[in-house]
Amino acid sequence: MTTQTATDRRSPFDLHGKTAVVTGAGRGLGQGVALGLAEAGADLVLLGLPGSQDATQEMVSGLGREVEVLDLDVSDHEAVARVSRAVTSGRQVDILVNNAGIIEREDTVALSPESWNRVVDINLSGLFFLCQHIGRPMVERGHGKIVSIASLLAFQGGIRVVSYAASKHGVAGITKALANEWGPSGVQVNAIAPGYMATDNTTALREDPERSRSILERIPAGRWGTPADVAGAAVFLSSSAADYINGHVLVVDGGWMAR
Numbered sequence: 048m049t050t051q052t053a054t055d056r057r058s059p060f061d062l063h064g065k066t067a068v069v070t071g072a073g074r075g076l077g078q079g080v081a082l083g084l085a086e087a088g089a090d091l092v093l094l095g096l097p098g099s100q101d102a103t104q105e106m107v108s109g110l111g112r113e114v115e116v117l118d119l120d121v122s123d124h125e126a127v128a129r130v131s132r133a134v135t136s137g138r139q140v141d142i143l144v145n146n147a148g149i150i151e152r153e154d155t156v157a158l159s160p161e162s163w164n165r166v167v168d169i170n171l172s173g174l175f176f177l178c179q180h181i182g183r184p185m186v187e188r189g190h191g192k193i194v195s196i197a198s199l200l201a202f203q204g205g206i207r208v209v210s211y212a213a214s215k216h217g218v219a220g221i222t223k224a225l226a227n228e229w230g231p232s233g234v235q236v237n238a239i240a241p242g243y244m245a246t247d248n249t250t251a252l253r254e255d256p257e258r259s260r261s262i263l264e265r266i267p268a269g270r271w272g273t274p275a276d277v278a279g280a281a282v283f284l285s286s287s288a289a290d291y292i293n294g295h296v297l298v299v300d301g302g303w304m305a306r
Contacts, residue, residue: 066089072103239299
């Protein structure tokens with residue numbers, strides 16, 4: 048009778064021995080995803096604005112995982128290239144989670160070029176160049192996972208958030224394009240489209256009684272989502288359980304899109 052080894056019994060969701068890079072992990076969804084990956088066994092490199100990720104670093108360390116924090120403004124393309132070289136030099140990055148993003152609410156007729164560029168530079172251009180720089184060694188090696196945080200506004204238009212909607216439609220497009228190009232090289236590129244989450248980005252909506260009520264009435268789950276709801280999806284897409292999933296935008300919305 049053959050005895051099954053511990054490795055053979057390992058869950059397909061187990062990320063021990065993997066290194067994951069997460070952007071914007073200081074709070075909200077990014078922090079939830081970072082903790083979820085750490086709980087699944089991954090060591091982490093956190094990229095974000097100076098001083099923003101100290102609390103997450105402590106929590107990841109408390110889970111017994113290795114964690115490094117590097118300062119990065121993802122809208123700075125030169126900095127993205129420089130930090131990406133530092134991240135990939137001397138270590139194998141198995142997982143990249145593009146979470147960093149902003150939303151600016153404004154009537155479209157009043158939207159300034161500065162506001163438009165700020166949102167697109169962070170949500171779309173910075174994401175693409177991180178995929179390019181950190182994804183290149185994955186393609187060369189023949190293995191890797193890229194997970195980007197999109198939005199329900201990758202499918203819808205929203206209200207007074209035209210730059211955000213455009214950027215998130217772009218995230219879905221990049222996800223599909225890279226999946227087509229890099230899939231044959233063993234790299235899976237997917238995205239998560241969170242629904243209405245209880246984070247800083249939705250504070251204005253949650254504080255508006257009428258808007259909040261109309262949103263909750265449409266969600267079959269009857270509640271706002273949490274970072275933990277997104278973390279599970281991120282662990283799944285980062286794991287070997289998702290090896291045959293590529294170019295997919297996974298909706299995590301409590302059923303919103305089903306209505």
